[in-house]
Each structure stands twice: as C-alpha cells, then as structure tokens.
Amino acid sequence: MCRSIKTLYNFEPPATEQEIRAAALQFVRKLSGFSVPSKPNQQAFERAVDEMAASATRLIDSLVTTAEPRDRAIEAKRAKAKSAARFGT
16 A cells, blocks of 8 residues: 555545545556656646546545544644654654
C-alpha cells in the first residue's frame, strides 16, 4: 500500500474533496506505475483518478461507526512525534 495514502474516514473535520482526490491519484499512480502518464495514456489515467475519487467518496459516505471522530490536529501531532522518534528531529 502507498504509505502516502492516509485514512480519510471518521475524522473531524471530514475529509475534503481534494484529500480524497489526492488519495485516488496516489492509488492510480501506484497501480499504473506512472507518476505522470504519457500523452496517449493521459485520458485513461485521469478517468481512473475520477472514478477512484467517486468510489472513495461513496465508500466514505456510506460507512457507519459508533466510534467518536478522530481529531485531525491530534492525529497530526501523533504522526509528527512518531516520525521524529523514528527519523530524528
């Protein structure tokens, strides 16, 4: 799995359209092996990103949970602390 794809479900505030699209882009890049597709592949690449973003949005919108939403700021601090511990300051 791409390490740069982050969990987007059950956060407060909720994931934005841009965050979902960025995750879809990373997923399509991983599947295709292209960070930037060639001209002949551009249309298929963009269509795949659009479809993945739409699918991810439907998924996130349809999931249910009894857990409290996680706070983005707290999760960002935890990730930063974990990174600092792993890689240094």
